[in-house]
Amino acid sequence: xxxxxxxxxxxxxxxxxxxxxxxxxxxxxxxxxxxxxxxxxxxxxxxxxxxxxxxxxxxxxxxxxxxxxxxxxxxxxxxxxxxxxxxxxxxxxxxxxxxxxxxxxxxxxxxxxxxxxxxxxxxxxxxxxxxxxxxxxxxxxxxxxxxxxxxxxxxxxxxxxxxxxxxxxxxxxxxxxxxxxxxxxxxxxxxxxxxxxxxxxxxxxxxxxxxxxxxxxxxxxxxxxxxxxxxxxxxxxxxxxxxxxxxxxxxxxxxxxxxx
Numbered sequence: 001x002x003x004x005x006x007x008x009x010x011x012x013x014x015x016x017x018x019x020x021x022x023x024x025x026x027x028x029x030x031x032x033x034x035x036x037x038x039x040x041x042x043x044x045x046x047x048x049x050x051x052x053x054x055x056x057x058x059x060x061x062x063x064x065x066x067x068x069x070x071x072x073x074x075x076x077x078x079x080x081x082x083x084x085x086x087x088x089x090x091x092x093x094x095x096x097x098x099x100x101x102x103x104x105x106x107x108x109x110x111x112x113x114x115x116x117x118x119x120x121x122x123x124x125x126x127x128x129x130x131x132x133x134x135x136x137x138x139x140x141x142x143x144x145x146x147x148x149x150x151x152x153x154x155x156x157x158x159x160x161x162x163x164x165x166x167x168x169x170x171x172x173x174x175x176x177x178x179x180x181x182x183x184x185x186x187x188x189x190x191x192x193x194x195x196x197x198x199x200x201x202x203x204x205x206x207x208x209x210x211x212x213x214x215x216x217x218x219x220x221x222x223x224x225x226x227x228x229x230x231x232x233x234x235x236x237x238x239x240x241x242x243x244x245x246x247x248x249x250x251x252x253x254x255x256x257x258x259x260x
Contacts, residue, residue: 015033039086046166063085076107151226
């Protein structure tokens with residue numbers, strides 16, 4: 001797991017100390033963590049900022065920076081969702097709740113149904129349900145046989161989370177795995193990505209965010225970018241935004257790219 005002696009990453013919640021509390025009548029102690037306090041989870045935060053693409057873009061940078069860091073150490077978070085992303089008064093996003101986090105090499109096929117809350121669960125994890133006919137048809141359509149499970153499940157979950165920041169609604173809300181899988185199939189486009197047709201993305205100011213989300217929601221995990229790839233894409237968008245702002249500023253025009 002992550003080394004507690006390392007310098008804290010700016011986008012992971014700081015843990016000051018941990019231990020076990022003993023309680024009368026209990027054979028085993030109760031584990032505790034003393035962590036930094038942050039004001040809001042990201043769901044509550046973006047109820048107030050969902051029409052502010054600049055703030056969403058900045059939080060995307062924070063999120064993928066934190067994910068790239070833990071993935072570089074061989075750890076998958078395995079439960080990325082709005083309530084596990086906290087934002088303080090300084091508007092800095094931090095990832096918390098590593099209760100399901102584990103080493104890439106320790107993820108086995110029979111664990112898939114336990115990883116990631118269902119609305120944020122990547123297609124390659126949707127394998128464990130009772131109806132064998134539906135299971136065969138689902139996997140046949142998505143062509144997900146024998147795919148390696150790694151940090152890209154966090155990238156998919158991040159995409160679903162960011163969509164929720166923008167719309168205020170859960171994007172994929174199947175009540176059980178078969179329905180979740182079929183929703184993904186129905187939304188699949190010709191490139192093997194999930195179609196994003198929700199209203200806010202029809203606006204020009206969200207086009208760069210939509211571009212990144214489209215990559216996150218690539219159904220085939222072999223073609224889905226890593227958190228590090230997404231972080232590079234965000235840096236490129238920022239750079240293009242600055243260059244256009246300078247170019248159009250000289251001409252007295254407004255840039256048409258997201259500027260952060």
